[in-house]
Amino acid sequence: MTHERNQKLSEEHRPEVIRKKLKSPGKENVASDAVLGGIDGCVTTFAVVAGVIGADFSPFVALILGFSNLIADGFSMAVSNYESLKTTDEFVQSIRDSEKEHIDNIPEGEREEIRQIFKNKGFFGDTLEKIVNTISADQHLWIDTMLTEEHGVQKTSKNPFKAAIATFTSFVVVGAMPLIPFMFSEIEKNVQFAISASLAALMFFSIGALKSRFVSKPIFLSGLSTLLTGGTAAILAFATGYLLRNVFSLTVL
Numbered sequence: 008m009t010h011e012r013n014q015k016l017s018e019e020h021r022p023e024v025i026r027k028k029l030k031s032p033g034k035e036n037v038a039s040d041a042v043l044g045g046i047d048g049c050v051t052t053f054a055v056v057a058g059v060i061g062a063d064f065s066p067f068v069a070l071i072l073g074f075s076n077l078i079a080d081g082f083s084m085a086v087s088n089y090e091s092l093k094t095t096d097e098f099v100q101s102i103r104d105s106e107k108e109h110i111d112n113i114p115e116g117e118r119e120e121i122r123q124i125f126k127n128k129g130f131f132g133d134t135l136e137k138i139v140n141t142i143s144a145d146q147h148l149w150i151d152t153m154l155t156e157e158h159g160v161q162k163t164s165k166n167p168f169k170a171a172i173a174t175f176t177s178f179v180v181v182g183a184m185p186l187i188p189f190m191f192s193e194i195e196k197n198v199q200f201a202i203s204a205s206l207a208a209l210m211f212f213s214i215g216a217l218k219s220r221f222v223s224k225p226i227f228l229s230g231l232s233t234l235l236t237g238g239t240a241a242i243l244a245f246a247t248g249y250l251l252r253n254v255f256s257l258t259v260l
Contacts, residue, residue: 089170
């Protein structure tokens with residue numbers, strides 16, 4: 008297995024493959040947005056379900072509150088994600104504009120910054136000067152270098168609209184799963200809750216397992232970790248509903 012992996016890595020690092028990869032724009036990855044949206048959606052709706060059942064309210068209440076929270080919170084989360092990424096893009100652009108202004112007005116000062124940056128990396132003498140001259144000969148490269156080396160920000164970013172859509176879609180699709188049993192009024196309430204809990208657990212574990220593909224973590228451990236997180240939120244919601252019903256003698260709806 009190790010030999011096969013090393014062979015694959017060698018193939019991926021051939022000069023022509025590397026050249027092609029560096030010339031191609033990086034693939035946009037909205038998986039993190041989908042994972043976050045799915046987890047939050049499932050936590051949101053199943054927390055409502057657990058709270059309603061804990062308070063011994065009607066399953067119809069769980070259905071109404073669940074879908075209301077699903078749409079409202081999903082939209083809110085998507086908009087928040089969109090605004091956050093858009094703000095980041097605007098921040099990066101403001102840095103680009105500022106660096107361009109500095110290069111246009113005080114080029115020697117900016118060249119000295121490049122010199123100091125690469126001197127700190129261990130370059131000296133003619134090699135250092137060649138680096139400075141090469142970078143400062145291309146304004147776009149110059150700005151990109153200052154962006155990453157001086158300000159520590161990435162040159163590329165995700166599309167805010169695509170990220171928002173991924174967040175909202177996964178939030179609604181995954182979050183709707185625990186509500187499905189409550190659409191069937193002929194099913195006993197305790198059975199509805201048991202099915203809902205099973206679906207929620209399946210969603211939590213599946214999302215965690217999916218997340219493992221992007222964080223190099225064992226599938227089972229990643230799935231179990233997400234399941235425990237979601238399960239804890241559900242237990243807290245159930246306990247809150249149960250305690251409030253008993254402390255305040257809430258009327259069963």
